[in-house]
Amino acid sequence: MAEGKRFNVAIIGGGFAGMTLALALSNEGIPCTIYELRGPNYMRLPGGVALTGNGLSALDHIGALDCIKDKGFAFSELAYTNEADELVGRTSLAKPEFAYQPTRILRKVCIAEWRALLEEKGVPIRYFSRFGGVVSSPGGAVTFRINDEIHSASILVGADGIHSTLRSYVCPSASLEYLGLLGLPDRRIALVARQVVYAEQDRAGWKALAEDKDTLYTLLAKDYGSSNEILRSFLDAADVHRDALFIWPFYKAEAAEWVSRQTGRVVLIGDAAHALPPSSGQGVNMALEDSYTLGRILGLVARGGAGADVDLKAQLCRWEGYRRDRVDRVMKWVNFIESTTASSEQARETKYHFDERATQETLDEKSESFGWIFTPPFGEEFERWLKEEQ
Ligand SMILES: Cc1cc2nc3c(=O)[nH]c(=O)nc-3n(C[C@H](O)[C@H](O)[C@H](O)COP(=O)(O)OP(=O)(O)OC[C@H]3O[C@@H](n4cnc5c(N)ncnc54)[C@H](O)[C@@H]3O)c2cc1C
Numbered sequence: 001m002a003e004g005k006r007f008n009v010a011i012i013g014g015g016f017a018g019m020t021l022a023l024a025l026s027n028e029g030i031p032c033t034i035y036e037l038r039g040p041n042y043m044r045l046p047g048g049v050a051l052t053g054n055g056l057s058a059l060d061h062i063g064a065l066d067c068i069k070d071k072g073f074a075f076s077e078l079a080y081t082n083e084a085d086e087l088v089g090r091t092s093l094a095k096p097e098f099a100y101q102p103t104r105i106l107r108k109v110c111i112a113e114w115r116a117l118l119e120e121k122g123v124p125i126r127y128f129s130r131f132g133g134v135v136s137s138p139g140g141a142v143t144f145r146i147n148d149e150i151h152s153a154s155i156l157v158g159a160d161g162i163h164s165t166l167r168s169y170v171c172p173s174a175s176l177e178y179l180g181l182l183g184l185p186d187r188r189i190a191l192v193a194r195q196v197v198y199a200e201q202d203r204a205g206w207k208a209l210a211e212d213k214d215t216l217y218t219l220l221a222k223d224y225g226s227s228n229e230i231l232r233s234f235l236d237a238a239d240v241h242r243d244a245l246f247i248w249p250f251y252k253a254e255a256a257e258w259v260s261r262q263t264g265r266v267v268l269i270g271d272a273a274h275a276l277p278p279s280s281g282q283g284v285n286m287a288l289e290d291s292y293t294l295g296r297i298l299g300l301v302a303r304g305g306a307g308a309d310v311d312l313k314a315q316l317c318r319w320e321g322y323r324r325d326r327v328d329r330v331m332k333w334v335n336f337i338e339s340t341t342a343s344s345e346q347a348r349e350t351k352y353h354f355d356e357r358a359t360q361e362t363l364d365e366k367s368e369s370f371g372w373i374f375t376p377p378f379g380e381e382f383e384r385w386l387k388e389e390q
Contacts, residue, residue, distance in 0.1 A: 007154030007302060008032060010144070012131040012166060016049075017270025017287035018159035019114045024062045024295025026121040030302055033153075034118075035129035035146050037160075043111075047185055048072075048104050052093055055285030056100035057376030058292040067113040072105025078281075085228045093374055100376065131160060134169050137263040155298070155312075156266045159287075164272035167255055171268075174255035179277055183248030184220045186238055194220060195250070206249060213242040220245065252277050254331075258320045264313025267320075269294060274327045280334040282373070286327055292378065294319060296386055322385060330373060 009025055011018045014036030025032045051059070051072070059065040076094040081087050093102045118125060132145035134156070142156045158166025167174050182198035196219050201209060209215065221235045238245065253275040260266035270287035297319045301312055 006031070009155045009157060009298070010035065010142075010151060010153035011157045011159055013037075013159035013161055013270075013272070014125050014127075015159060015161055015270065015287075016110070016284050017272075017291055018157075019111070019118060020059065020062055020064060020288055020291035021157060021159060021269060021295060022118055022123045023064050023114065023121070024291050025298065026118075026123055027063060028295055028299030028302060030295075030298055032123060034123065034125040035131060035151075036125055036127050037130050039127050040115075040125075043108060047187060048106050049110070049284050050075075050102060050104050050281050051288075052102045052281065052285050053098045053100040053374040053376055055288040056103065057378055058285075058288040060100070061292050061378055062288075062295070064114055064117060067117060068105060068110055069103070071109045071113075072103040074101040074103055076102065092371075095371060098371070098374060102374070131165055133165070134266065137265060142263060142265045154265065157294070158266065158268045158272045159270050160272050162251060162253055162271040162275040164253075164268065166266065167253070167268060167272050170260045170266055171255035171257040174253060176251045176253045176275075179250040179252060181250040182219070183250060183278060184216060185246060185248055186234075186241070187244040187246055193248070196222070198249070201249070206247065210247045213245055216245040216247065217242045248278065250278050251275060258323070259313070259316040264316060267294065267316055273323075274331075276327070276331060277334050280330060282330050282334070286330065289326070289377070290323060293323060293382075300386060326377065333373060 007030065009021075009030060009032040011021055011032055011034045014034045018034050018036070022032050022034050056065060056069075059068075074094075076092065078091045078093060079087060080089040094100075115125065126146070129146045132147070135143040135145055135150055137143070141152050141154055143150055143152045144156055145151075156166070158164050158170065160166055162176070178200040180197055180200075181195045183193050183195050185193035198219075217239060220238060224232065224235055227235065253271070255268060255273055258268045258273040269290040271283060273290065274286065276283050276286060297315055301315050304311075
């Protein structure tokens, strides 16, 4: 990248990570294009998503919060009950000192609003564009395949989700790990789902299960007799609308490297870099943090005209280290939460690290200190970190 020259970014994937990165980059005056596999009307994941203070703060800094903030509904804690309907734990997600109130919102609302913002800012989304691999990385650029054509950009970002194609280019050793649990959400409702222990299937097996609505309902309703009244009413409604049931096998993925050490120009964000276990409720929120922070560091590089390739690579690796510290901490927290809330069957048969099984007292005590996850991490400390080692 020549000194002072502007660069452009190609983003693979138009999910939450890809869209918000594009908005963050356009704030920094960096041109970018999103290449999205699906068409504009495709909705892979219906239902809702929980945005916590940290993700909301990232959105606020990106300028993508105002358009959605009154379109969800606020909540403040997670409560865990057992089969006997007894409260066994709670995690507070909002406190008076938190600047943002967690919000549950429909995905389609966020997608529609952010696409409108992208259009306003003139960021193109190329639909029906399948990323097919990196072709080469001549000095100052990366060339890659989209459908049958070769494209080029100064930086290529993989925001292509948990089954990322780019992940194997950046980090060939990375793998997906099935956690032994299957989620059973209901398309019609943003909030209700249950998780059951289930053996891993291959792609065809998951597809067949997803289409077998009677089996899904049987799994969903397996504790009908011992369920409380609220759950029964949900199960009765799900029985009438079995077609609305879908599956969510719980996988996690961790790539040891998020920035290609070979080129220093290919970067992973969101689930492509670190698909957190679903029970964290942090997949989207961590993706939003990635987008904001990557946008800022690329803005810094662009403005500083960090000319030599080594500067860009060094800054991206610095960003990776900064983000990894936080994501690793969240991963440990998820293990702790799972160890305290899973049923004994789940504890025996799943791949969370249950060695830290905690008592109710330790859960109460530790939930007090969980604020660090939801507290917006983008204050003075982040600004100081950003300006270090320029
Ligand atoms: C049922 C369910 C509920 C969830 N609830 C929450 C929640 O409440 N809170 C939370 O924080 N997280 C939640 N998550 C996790 C969250 O959805 C993910 O962490 C988040 O979507 C990751 O965003 P992403 O942009 O990295 O990936 P994705 O949203 O998966 O987006 C990836 C995009 O890349 C595209 N793509 C893939 N391959 C290619 C290719 N080869 N070429 C071009 N494009 C490609 C895909 O079509 C997709 O649009 C939930 C997940 C599920 C399944």
